[in-house]
Amino acid sequence: MNQTLDVVKVGIADLNIARHPHTIMTAGLGSCVGLILYDDLKEVAGLVHVMLPDSSMARGKSYKQGKFADTGIKSLIDLLEAEGIRSSRLKAKMAGGAQMFNLSNGSDMMKIGQRNIEAVKEQLKKYRIPIVAEDVGGHKGRTIEFLIDQSLLNVRTVKEGVTQI
Amino acid sequence: MNNFTNLSQIHLDVLKEIGNIGAGNAATSLSNLINRSVSMSVPIVNIVSFDEMMLEVGGKDEVQAAVFVRATGDIPGNMFFMISPEEADLFAQLMIGDESQTVSNDDPMAVSAFLELGNILTGSYLRALSDFTNLEVVQSVPNVAIDMVGAMLTQGLIEISTVSDQAIMIETILHDLDGIEREIKGHFFLLPNPESYEIIFNALGVSE
Numbered sequence A: 001m002n003q004t005l006d007v008v009k010v011g012i013a014d015l016n017i018a019r020h021p022h023t024i025m026t027a028g029l030g031s032c033v034g035l036i037l038y039d040d041l042k043e044v045a046g047l048v049h050v051m052l053p054d055s056s057m058a059r060g061k062s063y064k065q066g067k068f069a070d071t072g073i074k075s076l077i078d079l080l081e082a083e084g085i086r087s088s089r090l091k092a093k094m095a096g097g098a099q100m101f102n103l104s105n106g107s108d109m110m111k112i113g114q115r116n117i118e119a120v121k122e123q124l125k126k127y128r129i130p131i132v133a134e135d136v137g138g139h140k141g142r143t144i145e146f147l148i149d150q151s152l153l154n155v156r157t158v159k160e161g162v163t164q165i
Numbered sequence B: 001m002n003n004f005t006n007l008s009q010i011h012l013d014v015l016k017e018i019g020n021i022g023a024g025n026a027a028t029s030l031s032n033l034i035n036r037s038v039s040m041s042v043p044i045v046n047i048v049s050f051d052e053m054m055l056e057v058g059g060k061d062e063v064q065a066a067v068f069v070r071a072t073g074d075i076p077g078n079m080f081f082m083i084s085p086e087e088a089d090l091f092a093q094l095m096i097g098d099e100s101q102t103v104s105n106d107d108p109m110a111v112s113a114f115l116e117l118g119n120i121l122t123g124s125y126l127r128a129l130s131d132f133t134n135l136e137v138v139q140s141v142p143n144v145a146i147d148m149v150g151a152m153l154t155q156g157l158i159e160i161s162t163v164s165d166q167a168i169m170i171e172t173i174l175h176d177l178d179g180i181e182r183e184i185k186g187h188f189f190l191l192p193n194p195e196s197y198e199i200i201f202n203a204l205g206v207s208e
Helices: A069-082 A108-126 B009-034 B050-055 B085-096 B108-133 B149-161 B196-203
Strands: A007-009 A015-019 A023-029 A033-039 A044-050 A091-096 A131-136 A142-147 A152-157 A161-164 B044-049 B063-073 B077-083 B137-139 B143-148 B166-175 B186-192
Touching: A007 A015, A015 A023, A015 A069, A023 A033, A023 A044, A023 B149, A033 A069, A033 A108, A033 A142, A044 A069, A044 A108, A044 A142, A069 A108, A091 A108, A091 A142, A091 A152, A108 A131, A131 A152, B009 B044, B009 B085, B009 B108, B009 B166, B009 B186, B009 B196, B044 B050, B050 B149, B050 B166, B063 B085, B063 B108, B063 B149, B077 B085, B077 B108, B077 B149, B085 B108, B108 B137, B108 B143, B108 B186, B143 B149, B149 B186, B186 B196
Parallel strands: A007 A023, A091 A131
Antiparallel strands: A015 A044, A023 A142, A033 A044, A033 A091, A142 A152, A152 A161, B044 B166, B063 B077, B063 B137, B063 B143, B077 B186, B166 B186
8 A cells, every 4th residue: 555645534424635746545445435536637635434234324413524424425525525526526436335244044133244335326316426436245344545636546355455446 | 323423532441341241251261261460451342443453463364273153142243262273282282281283283182172262252242241331241152263364353344334434443352371491472452333332332221
């Protein structure tokens, strides 16, 4: 991974934005989905670390907006717009949504990775943001870092090392 | 029990005792299994953010070998036993008596030995919890993975995350095996679903 410049690190259920020459990353995605929204001309990118598909699942009154696909993507778009980035200019890259453990009689909660992928895609469709690249599903953890000037997403896994999408 | 803010010291002490009894029982099982002495640390009970929890085992990127089981019955929840891949290899090799097999390389014998080890350890932990509380705890078929800590632990946080941005982490570490030169560190993480706490506290007569 590119360690030479400052890296904006995004935690679980969090979101943030960064400008080139910084990069933006999140570590250890399993069933969670890491979504990058970026404007390649303005060299700005945002990342949200989505943990659950929909805020209707929330049983508490307050929660981190980035936790759910619907609230997380909306908040990220709002944050980018506040920085002067029009949502019509945004493109998306995404990774994650794995199933880390194969539970035979798994409940729906156990297939959360697939549900996260679908929920993120549904939101992107709603905001008409095209998905340029994705590395989703499977049974592996991923750490991702977005190189803003090149619009490239580094995806690192334990067994396969770093691939770029 | 939304943000765990109404937990008093006595509740935390009860949870610590669960970590103590559970891991103590597991340490005895491990000791019998590999015929060496195993000790354990004082249990840690902390209310932590999800990111903070990952730091306990070296951060979200750290690679660990994990056995994951789900508990059902009276007190549903999730449980992990985590050790470094090298230590998983060592345990597996002690059990099967073959040093050419490793969990890290997915050798079937080693993987199944490690899975059985995790099954026995989490089983004795949960059995102690069940005996202590007099509640029914049913353990799922165990699952094994070697991957990034963040990727694996979040699987156990799904239910909790619908309720809270924080988790109660009941952590106990097994260590110090006689006759082996380096220290071995195995982490137990018990993550009861949010609704299970009240049931545990009621059963032990410390409800609010």
